Amino acid sequence: MNVAVKLTEVAVGVILDDRGQVLFAQRPAGKPYAGWWEFPGGKIEAGETVQQALYRELEEELGIRICDCQPWITLQHVYPHATVRLQFCKVRGFDGTPHGREGQAYLWADPQRPVVDPILPAAIRMLPWLSLPELLRLSAAGVLGVEAWLARLGATPRAMLVLREPDLSKPELKRVATAVSAWRRATGSTVLVSSRHVHADWVGEFDGVVLTERDLLAASARPAPHQWVGASVHGRAGIEHAARLGLDFVMLGAVSATASHPGEPGMGWTAFAQLAAHAPLPVYALGGLASADLDHARAAGGQGVALLRGGW
Numbered sequence: 001m002n003v004a005v006k007l008t009e010v011a012v013g014v015i016l017d018d019r020g021q022v023l024f025a026q027r028p029a030g031k032p033y034a035g036w037w038e039f040p041g042g043k044i045e046a047g048e049t050v051q052q053a054l055y056r057e058l059e060e061e062l063g064i065r066i067c068d069c070q071p072w073i074t075l076q077h078v079y080p081h082a083t084v085r086l087q088f089c090k091v092r093g094f095d096g097t098p099h100g101r102e103g104q105a106y107l108w109a110d111p112q113r114p115v116v117d118p119i120l121p122a123a124i125r126m127l128p129w130l131s132l133p134e135l136l137r138l139s140a141a142g143v144l145g146v147e148a149w150l151a152r153l154g155a156t157p158r159a160m161l162v163l164r165e166p167d168l169s170k171p172e173l174k175r176v177a178t179a180v181s182a183w184r185r186a187t188g189s190t191v192l193v194s195s196r197h198v199h200a201d202w203v204g205e206f207d208g209v210v211l212t213e214r215d216l217l218a219a220s221a222r223p224a225p226h227q228w229v230g231a232s233v234h235g236r237a238g239i240e241h242a243a244r245l246g247l248d249f250v251m252l253g254a255v256s257a258t259a260s261h262p263g264e265p266g267m268g269w270t271a272f273a274q275l276a277a278h279a280p281l282p283v284y285a286l287g288g289l290a291s292a293d294l295d296h297a298r299a300a301g302g303q304g305v306a307l308l309r310g311g312w
């Protein structure tokens with residue numbers, strides 16, 4: 001028998017300050033999971049949008065009026081008391097000073113060292129994702145030329161880089177990978193390698209892997225032992241499979257027309273938003289973009305932008 005599950009819709013605010021700290025609130029006595037820490041928010045009432053519900057909840061709970069709020073992650077979680085669909089939004093701007101109007105404790109903390117404990121199971125999944133940058137750079141030695149790109153890499157401070165070079169010869173790849181390893185050590189950067197290169201002996205030290213969509217769809221488990229695992233996807237099937245495997249992010253594209261695929265129009269921001277704003281993991285916009293597109297990506301529910309030519 002198919003029993004319909006009642007879904008409780010919840011709007012959640014991941015409120016960020018200029019130093020990257022987030023605001024945690026403690027669930028008050030009398031509620032399920034009393035004493036556990038969470039991000040502020042609450043149930044969406046009939047007829048409300050996510051943003052309207054969050055505006056109301058944060059004013060009621062914390063006395064603040066949000067003015068910069070974007071969708072980020074949507075996920076379902078089954079608790080003994082309810083099945084919830086949580087729509088996490090990033091809040092980067094608000095008026096007023098947060099104060100616990102319902103007597104609950106709250107505090108600002110670094111999401112990588114949150115000091116509060118215990119944190120609700122569905123909220124804790126956001127913490128590693130909060131250390132992902134908004135700008136992901138894809139190596140561009142093949143499109144800009146090896147020497148030109150290595151010069152630009154050398155002038156680039158700490159960043160998250162995906163090494164993906166489908167068009168270089170083996171000796172060129174080895175030279176690029178050696179330089180990338182040295183840059184990684186010198187700047188404390190994070191380097192992820194495309195799954196098309198991951199078994200090559202030249203690859204050097206790196207921090208994670210980005211699966212091609214083909215490798216993603218062929219995988220039945222998250223590849224071990226990497227700190228970060230992402231995937232490159234073109235639509236809903238890829239996003240859903242990446243979420244099932246517990247990956248950290250996807251790059252979704254192409255959003256705009258790209259020089260790599262002349263004549264093919266991109267999916268555009270509307271289609272990107274329909275997928276990204278409902279995705280259960282962070283989604284970078286990819287394809288024909290520049291850092292000036294970051295505002296579009298944020299507004300569309302994206303984690304940020306992944307840049308090839310536009311990143312250098």
Ligand SMILES: Nc1nc2c([nH]c(=O)n2[C@@H]2O[C@H](COP(=O)(O)OP(=O)(O)OP(=O)(O)O)[C@@H](O)[C@H]2O)c(=O)[nH]1
Pocket residue numbers: 010011012031032033038039040041042043044077079082084086120121122123
């Ligand atoms: N606000 C919030 N709720 C979360 C988070 N993570 C998470 O699983 N939830 C779940 O989402 C649901 C939110 O319901 P709530 O009881 O806080 O909502 P509310 O303030 O409207 O409560 P009320 O109807 O009792 O007044 C709870 O089941 C809670 O366990 C989170 O980070 N923030």
